[in-house]
Amino acid sequence: MTRRHLLQEGQSYTFRSYFEMPYEADEILAELGYGLLKTRMELPRSDRNLERLPELRQRIDEFLLQVSLSSETARRETLVAPTLLEVARYLLLCPF
Numbered sequence: 658m659t660r661r662h663l664l665q666e667g668q669s670y671t672f673r674s675y676f677e678m679p680y681e682a683d684e685i686l687a688e689l690g691y692g693l694l695k696t697r698m699e700l701p702r703s704d705r706n707l708e709r710l711p712e713l714r715q716r717i718d719e720f721l722l723q724v725s726l727s728s729e730t731a732r733r734e735t736l737v738a739p740t741l742l743e744v745a746r747y748l749l750l751c752p753f
Contacts, residue, residue, distance in 0.1 A: 662688065663678070663680050663684060663685060664685075664688050676729070680727075681725060681727050682726075682727050695721075705747075707747065709746075710743075713739060713740065713743050716739060717735070717739065717740075720735045720736075
C-alpha cells in the first residue's frame, strides 16, 4: 500500500502553515522523517504548599487521554486555561 503524501514537493511551508493543516502533528512529523513522543515534563519545584496541585494534575492527565492537542483551541482549553485559573487562585490567596 502506498503511503499518501501530506506535503507537496517543491512547495514552501511556513511554521504557521503546518498548524493550519488538517493533519495531526504525528502525521506531519512522520512525513518529515521524525516522530512525536508525549511525555511529562519536570519543571522547577516550589516549596509552597499547593494543596490542589494533585487534583489539577489528575484532571489534565484525564483530559490528555481524550483530547487531540493538534489545535490551538484544544491546547488552550485543555491545558492552559485550567492551569492559569489555578495560578490565579493561588495568587489571590497569597499574602504578599
